[in-house]
Amino acid sequence: MSDYGGFYRDRPVLITGGLGFIGSNLARHLADLGADVLLVDSLTPDSGGNLFNIAGLEGRVRVNVADVRQASTMNYLVRDREVIFNLAGQVSHIDSMRDPETDLDINCRSQLILLEACRRHNSAAKVVYASTRQIYGRPDRLPVDESHLVRPTDINGINKAAGEQYHLVYNNVFGVRACSLRLTNVYGPRQLIRHSRQGFIGWFIRLALDAGEIQIFGDGSQVRDFVYVDDAARAFLLAGATEEVNGLALNVGGHEHIAHRDLVETLIEIAGTGSVRYVPWPEEKKRIDIGSFITDSTRFRAATGWQSTMNLREGLSQTLAFYRDHRGHYVDDSETPT
Amino acid sequence: MSDYGGFYRDRPVLITGGLGFIGSNLARHLADLGADVLLVDSLTPDSGGNLFNIAGLEGRVRVNVADVRQASTMNYLVRDREVIFNLAGQVSHIDSMRDPETDLDINCRSQLILLEACRRHNSAAKVVYASTRQIYGRPDRLPVDESHLVRPTDINGINKAAGEQYHLVYNNVFGVRACSLRLTNVYGPRQLIRHSRQGFIGWFIRLALDAGEIQIFGDGSQVRDFVYVDDAARAFLLAGATEEVNGLALNVGGHEHIAHRDLVETLIEIAGTGSVRYVPWPEEKKRIDIGSFITDSTRFRAATGWQSTMNLREGLSQTLAFYRDHRGHYVDDSETPT
Numbered sequence: 103m104s105d106y107g108g109f110y111r112d113r114p115v116l117i118t119g120g121l122g123f124i125g126s127n128l129a130r131h132l133a134d135l136g137a138d139v140l141l142v143d144s145l146t147p148d149s150g151g152n153l154f155n156i157a158g159l160e161g162r163v164r165v166n167v168a169d170v171r172q173a174s175t176m177n178y179l180v181r182d183r184e185v186i187f188n189l190a191g192q193v194s195h196i197d198s199m200r201d202p203e204t205d206l207d208i209n210c211r212s213q214l215i216l217l218e219a220c221r222r223h224n225s226a227a228k229v230v231y232a233s234t235r236q237i238y239g240r241p242d243r244l245p246v247d248e249s250h251l252v253r254p255t256d257i258n259g260i261n262k263a264a265g266e267q268y269h270l271v272y273n274n275v276f277g278v279r280a281c282s283l284r285l286t287n288v289y290g291p292r293q294l295i296r297h298s299r300q301g302f303i304g305w306f307i308r309l310a311l312d313a314g315e316i317q318i319f320g321d322g323s324q325v326r327d328f329v330y331v332d333d334a335a336r337a338f339l340l341a342g343a344t345e346e347v348n349g350l351a352l353n354v355g356g357h358e359h360i361a362h363r364d365l366v367e368t369l370i371e372i373a374g375t376g377s378v379r380y381v382p383w384p385e386e387k388k389r390i391d392i393g394s395f396i397t398d399s400t401r402f403r404a405a406t407g408w409q410s411t412m413n414l415r416e417g418l419s420q421t422l423a424f425y426r427d428h429r430g431h432y433v434d435d436s437e438t439p440t
Numbered sequence: 441m442s443d444y445g446g447f448y449r450d451r452p453v454l455i456t457g458g459l460g461f462i463g464s465n466l467a468r469h470l471a472d473l474g475a476d477v478l479l480v481d482s483l484t485p486d487s488g489g490n491l492f493n494i495a496g497l498e499g500r501v502r503v504n505v506a507d508v509r510q511a512s513t514m515n516y517l518v519r520d521r522e523v524i525f526n527l528a529g530q531v532s533h534i535d536s537m538r539d540p541e542t543d544l545d546i547n548c549r550s551q552l553i554l555l556e557a558c559r560r561h562n563s564a565a566k567v568v569y570a571s572t573r574q575i576y577g578r579p580d581r582l583p584v585d586e587s588h589l590v591r592p593t594d595i596n597g598i599n600k601a602a603g604e605q606y607h608l609v610y611n612n613v614f615g616v617r618a619c620s621l622r623l624t625n626v627y628g629p630r631q632l633i634r635h636s637r638q639g640f641i642g643w644f645i646r647l648a649l650d651a652g653e654i655q656i657f658g659d660g661s662q663v664r665d666f667v668y669v670d671d672a673a674r675a676f677l678l679a680g681a682t683e684e685v686n687g688l689a690l691n692v693g694g695h696e697h698i699a700h701r702d703l704v705e706t707l708i709e710i711a712g713t714g715s716v717r718y719v720p721w722p723e724e725k726k727r728i729d730i731g732s733f734i735t736d737s738t739r740f741r742a743a744t745g746w747q748s749t750m751n752l753r754e755g756l757s758q759t760l761a762f763y764r765d766h767r768g769h770y771v772d773d774s775e776t777p778t
């Protein structure tokens with residue numbers, strides 16, 4: 103299917119992590135498509151869940167505050183949902199190295215709980231899992247397609263990979279239709295920018311916004327690709343409506359790639375504020391860095407007709423404008439970011 | 441290193457799952473080499489732990505009954521151990537599909553607990569992890585080397601793969617030297633043969649021993665390779681003594697491969713008892729079966745000089761003789777195997 107047309111009209115859907123960055127943007131699309139939208143979010147401190155993320159959607163989506171690790175709650179909430187966008191997760195690589203057991207609990211145990219809830223109480227559901235290109239680790243070759251070995255460099259990557267594989271096994275063995283999207287770096291409005299531990303792009307944006315100094319590790323030659331959050335949301339919508347992707351884990355990457363140093367220059371230029379400093383790699387980050395990464399999304403595009411459409415300059419510009427308008431909902435000036 | 445010579449003399453070592461099949465055979469080798477051997481085993485019902493497995497080793501190995509999931513216990517037990525053979529695990533594929541959360545707890549959380557114990561309390565330890573060729577899933581090509589994708593077909597395979605990757609990350613990031621051995625089907629004395637849920641080879645041996653009927657699923661054309669438990673034990677000893685394998689996951693396969701139907705014929709012939717019946721695949725087993733599998737162990741052999749030496753006929757013959765001599769310690773005739 104190359105479009106989801108009327109697929110989501112009145113369709114009961116669930117988004118785990120629905121108050122987070124991608125989840126809340128996806129909720130907006132679904133509300134506009136006329137879906138019956140239920141958001142589950144634990145609103146865990148330090149995570150990306152933020153009630154302001156659904157400002158303007160009042161009356162068009164329902165929110166249920168709950169932790170996906172709570173089995174009886176999930177058994178109830180999945181019952182009538184036809185498509186489940188499974189985005190709840192712990193996303194900090196650094197946190198996963200400090201506290202591996204909590205990362206395991208959130209990224210593995212909770213996935214089993216959700217999938218068991220579907221297996222036992224709603225085996226007709228379709229589940230779309232938010233995976234990450236991080237699971238590939240340091241690539242052997244660029245661009246990276248799905249035939250590349252999965253070789254994570256940190257605990258978070260290992261647990262995300264396991265979470266993804268659970269979905270494929272439940273699809274293949276228990277008939278709970280499921281697929282996994284291996285997302286590259288996603289950016290855009292409603293991302294957590296309170297601290298630096300959930301990916302560098304949100305943090306760079308925060309620093310540019312605050313006329314701060316952006317530190318680049320090494321010479322900034324490492325290349326990444328980026329996908330704007332609305333493009334990512336459309337990838338989820340297409341995956342949810344496309345049977346051909348069931349049982350597959352597919353890359354979702356951006357159509358532009360750029361070196362860190364050029365990204366930061368562009369960001370500072372668009373913001374009109376911020377500066378850059380090149381610093382040596384901190385040891386704990388260097389050990390889990392994966393170098394340059396470019397995603398090959400050929401298979402996902404072929405299966406769904408998806409395309410990344412937002413260009414990076416325009417996307418960054420819209421993102422900065424969003425945070426300028428709503429800064430107080432994303433930054434607490436009384437706290438020192440860590 | 442192509443031999444471990446005097447490496448293990450007086451060396452403090454720990455074996456988790458030390459009363460199990462491979463663990464107890466490894467303990468025998470280590471005791472003979474003069475090592476200071478500590479065995480940890482939870483003696484969980486239904487698992488392979490069996491005190492008779494170390495009969496004859498009294499006074500030469502110490503046993504500490506404990507569950508690897510108990511962090512404070514492991515923090516204490518790892519303290520002075522120079523080599524840790526990490527063999528504790530839940531090995532039943534079928535059980536993992538019935539109760540995925542328990543499999544996660546044993547095969548993932550316990551691994552993090554052991555590795556954290558090393559990181560915090562004995563970062564000089566060398567850890568050798570028992571992984572499995574099962575993590576590859578259904579192979580794209582034969583024989584399978586380490587460049588093949590890891591694509592498990594069941595929850596147990598996913599969790600074993602995560603357990604392996606934790607070891608590599610702790611090696612690369614935290615300097616706890618570790619490696620992983622992806623073992624093919626291991627057989628020999630001291631394997632659990634009480635029930636059929638821990639691999640088919642032990643169960644086939646049990647049925648031949650009892651003049652029972654061995655059921656082969658499908659036409660029995662699926663090929664596997666096998667490694668005798670003493671050869672597997674020597675693989676662990678070499679890995680523990682070889683620095684070049686740190687940070688690597690390496691295949692350990694047998695030098696002979698054989699179709700199920702030929703294996704069973706050979707087994708019945710050697711035993712002089714037992715019969716065979718071909719039956720259709722049960723649905724729950726078919727869905728997680730991986731077809732034929734042949735292991736390529738070139739990398740491990742090159743790194744350590746290891747070789748699989750026992751031929752299959754002789755190995756099966758010794759195994760059957762062992763169980764004939766000690767049947768009462770491995771089979772409870774009052775219970776109906778499941």
